[in-house]
Amino acid sequence: MTNTTNANGAPTAPSQSPSGAIANPFPFPTTNFAPGGPQDIETFRKNAKEMVDFMCDYYKTVGDHSTLSRVQPGYLAPLLPKKAPEDPESFESILADVQQHIIPGVTHWQSPNFFAFFPSNNSFPSLLGDMLSGMINCIGFNWMTSPACTELEMIAMDWLAKLVGLPDAYLNTSGVGGGVIQMSASDASVVAMIAARQRKLRQVKTEMEAQGKGDEFNEQDVIKRMVFYGSDEAHSCHKKGAMVLKLNFKTVAADDSYAVKGATLKKAIETDVAAGLLPTFFVGTIGSTSTGATDHLSEIGPVCRDTGVWLHVDAAWAGSAFVCPEHRELMRGMVDETTGEVYVDSYDFNPHKWLLVNFDCSAMWLKERADLVDALSIMPAYLRNKASASGSVIDYRDWQVPLGRRFRSLKLWFVMRSFGAKGLREHITKCVNLTRYFETLVTADDRFELIVPRTLALACFRIKPSVLSAHPGLDVNAVNKQIADGVNESSNFLITASEVKGKPEVADPATGKVAMVYFLRVTIGGWSEEENVRGVWDVIRGQADKVLAELR
Ligand SMILES: Cc1ncc(COP(=O)(O)O)c(C=O)c1O
Structure with missing residues (x-):
């Protein structure tokens, strides 16, 4: 079979192959599927194994990073080209950019030092299924x-x-x-x-x-x-x-x-x-x-x-x-x-x-x-x-x-299947019991109070208003906010703060208005161990020491 083109490069009538099938007159490049190309199976096999190594190394060391990404808004554009590359790039060069430019812009939800929002726990069997x-x-x-x-x-x-x-x-x-x-x-x-x-x-x-x-x-x-x-x-x-x-x-x-x-x-x-x-x-x-x-x-x-x-x-x-x-x-x-x-x-x-x-x-x-x-x-x-x-x-x-x-x-x-009901129960029990432990750390420090009883693996607490009695007019919410911000800004740990309506008994007697209560929130997920829980409490306590010392 032969492909012929006219003077402008357009295909002319296709010739017939001996078998009677019409030959394809529309040629195309095949580099994507060539050895080393992005659609070559053996290249994928090799790169995928490297990717799994990269993932394992990430999970081994994720607790060493600051859980909260420290980059500033707009950090990424100056680090990457203005447009997609014309020529294919290697897996190695892409992965190098991931390490250098993407990971710093990641907030590490899978870190054992992540105590914010609610956990979004990954697992290895889940990754495999995905x-x-x-x-x-x-x-x-x-x-x-x-x-x-x-x-x-x-x-x-x-x-x-x-x-x-x-x-x-x-x-x-x-x-x-x-x-x-x-x-x-x-x-x-x-x-x-x-x-x-x-x-x-x-x-x-x-x-x-x-x-x-x-x-x-x-x-x-x-x-x-x-x-x-x-x-x-x-x-x-x-x-x-x-x-x-x-x-x-x-x-x-x-x-x-x-x-x-x-x-x-x-x-x-x-x-x-x-x-x-x-x-x-x-x-x-x-x-x-x-x-x-x-x-x-x-x-x-x-x-x-x-x-x-x-x-x-x-x-x-x-x-x-x-x-x-x-x-x-x-x-x-x-x-x-x-x-x-x-x-x-x-x-x-x-x-x-x-x-x-x-x-x-x-x-x-x-x-x-x-x-x-x-x-x-x-x-x-x-x-x-x-x-x-x-x-x-x-x-x-x-x-x-x-x-x-x-x-x-x-x-x-x-x-x-991989965890079985037993393994899943073990995971939940571990998170709940670590939070019970955290709760005992909070309640053992008489400067702090739980604002509501612990629910499962969530503890909500704050510096008590009475701790500030020597500073009339000082806003207890502002002090708690300072502590929460201090934890997230100065350590590898990440916690969340929130605000709810205060109880009726704390209503302003003059206006009847109930003040908002600002509090710190620690919720514990599957990657955290006892040392991380002790660690985050030490940092919270240290921040409280610092903020309260500055008031004196
Ligand atoms: C109680 C509750 N409902 C709904 C949501 C929203 O979840 P999603 O992101 O799956 O929409 C959240 C998120 O934290 C939640 O805590």
Whole structure:
């Protein structure tokens, strides 16, 4: 066969090969796949092994870095070329730049000295599962796009539900409820709101039809009357979700322990019903971000059921702890203990926070999957297929906002198999017991107080106001802020500070206004050892010594 071109270099009519096939007249370079090229398998094999070495060395020494990156905004652009290279660059030169320019700009979430936010604990089995997911790289929106991607997720989510003591109603095998992996607790919240909105629309439509007013049903009018509630201590993602969906979100006040009471929610619902509104959704929290508070679920569940309000429970961080039965007290109220009725319509927690699965993996369960699928199912011609049409498979694209989805269950499955329930319990117990140890260090220093009782692996504490009694007018919040900033600026440790409303007894007698309480927060994840816990306490105490000495 011959390729011929005309005077301008354009291909002319292709010649016929002896076999009768038309020869390709469109030649292309093949250097990418040549030995040493970026798509050469043997080059990949060699580079991948080097990458694993790099990763192991990183994990061995990550505690030596400052946990908080010290770079300044805009640090990276002057260090890198202004545009992508014309010629291929070697793996070695890219990795050298990672070491020199990228690692300094990394805040080390996997450091044993990371005590900030909530942990986002990685693990080696999870990394291996994620590598495999990257290798397969299917886009598993429908069952048929990779049956294993859907079916392993169904199985892994059922395993996980059993591992953390969730009711059977949530199992995929129930055929009614089911579990799905979302990217984040924020996504789970949006999806739960969509399902709640759908259910309420259906209910109102059915009622109007029963009253012979079906013709008057107007979806937009009904949505405008809907109310979505969350505590003032709930994570901001829920308010954001309502913003995205343009839904009316109202805050319900938490009590002195930063938890919502059933009676408070009931009152808010009754007030809104009297005003002609449609209470639709409440998000309760197990283990709030600021203080680890848990809403009074056993009071809230019946209120939501009786008023037709969808109850979503966000246990983003704390949910991992329920692999240990002794911590399941916090889940109390999700299910009626006498009748077994499940009050919680949707439940979510992040194995990517505290269950050794690397980001992203947010585990969400629904009591009735139909509400969600009804709301999100859309079937253009190019997605139609025999399996979906048969109704015998789950198409997870109908359980989430995006179409595409990664094979995330692999890493979760790797983690559950590699650690076993026993290993996961050991991990949680270690974190909780190290935090109990930290708590004893805090309480042994009479300058400090816990602002709320420890929850699992979260301790919230501050310098007591009484320590500053010799300095009238001095703001205790400012002193605590100075200590927190000092820890993060001067050491390899990273902690977080937060602020909550003070207790009513600290209200200003003149104005009745309750002051905000600024506090330090230490939460312990899977990489930390006793020496790191002692280390961070020594630094906190040292900063307190310094700040208090400067006052004298
Ligand atoms: C209680 C709670 N809910 C939700 C979130 C948001 O999680 P995500 O980043 O998965 O959306 C967090 C994050 O820390 C959280 O603590």
